[in-house]
Amino acid sequence: MGRILPFTNDPHRETRDLMPWLITGRLEPEEQARVETHLAACEECSRELAAERALASEVAELPIATGIGWAAMRDRLDNAAQQASFVPAPQPLRRRFTIRRIGTLIAAQAALLAAAVTVTLRAEAPMAPYHALGSAPAAVGGNAIVVFRPDARESDISRLLKNNDARLVDGPTAANAYVLRIPVSERAHALDRLRGDAVVVLAEPLDAAALK
């Protein structure tokens, strides 16, 4: 008395537990032999097996429609490749921050970036119009700053960049802002479209004239 049997020594329970995998033919030969031996002698388990087969077949036949495609993944790969070429050390896009704090950071950052762009443009404007062989491509300045919602997906960002003919120049900055280059003639409309998008928190022009 008082001896506790491990479950595997209880053929009734073992049969009950392993029944689903007997039905799908996924038991080891010795397990299958034990279960079948018990089934031959146990009417309750035989009835249970019949009901379980019906359940198994219904579950297997359930039509679950799937409507998702490769297009989103292709965009993501393109975007990842693009990011890799723009940002030396990629950082996660999703960060937790508060919108209020961002406002301050962005204002300060926009001013700094605008100053930097102005200085860069002034310094580079008179440069000689030739390149030495093997020289690195000239750095391209940005002319807009954008902050995406923290839950924005890479596919959203990629779509917005493509739709607005924008290129990612820098970012994410400390405040998770991205610096974009948008063709000047298109910039005002592009910024309007960006501001109207649900995943965009902020979209502002970035140059000295715009900040005056």
Add this chain to the structure above:
Amino acid sequence: MSDGSVAHRQTGENASVATPEDLRLFAGVCARERDAFEALYRLYHPRLARFLLNLLHRPPLVEEVLNDTLFVVWERSDTFRGASKLSTWIFAIAYRKAMKALRRLDEAIEDRDAELRPSDGDTPDAPFGRQRTQEALMAAIGKLSADHRTVVDLTYFHEMGYREIATIMDCPVDTVKTRMFHARRHLRRLMDGELADWL
């Protein structure tokens, strides 16, 4: 394989068995071949979509988790050491991503009191026969916990053994058996009226 498909169980050879085809494509993925990845994506897409839709019940979230999963396969192909089947490794990634997504959602993922509530009952234009049985079964599966749904789907649709499921869910094999037992019991109870028609 076209997009927007319905996942059907492969007949004949077991659906979850790694084929030379998926290993061949995976070798291409390791060599950073985009075409091989696209083919592997299309090969796994229907099964993963079915698995994730059953688990998450939210199509937009399924799309995100499915692509997150296969993106890991692309980006971290070097971490597959061949200790398990390729399909087990990929499903384990999908399961972890799905559970993380469920935890991230600040909402209930199941209705634990569902069985205590009065049934909605049939309306006069309720569908009959097989369609009704399937709808009732889908509703019943929807009332299971995410873990129970996972075990049922991996067992009966994807035809995986309990050891493989334990690897995917990172739990002991006895836990898989217990989850399956409770899930079956719940389904039988929820499908009480329909069960007679099956036998």
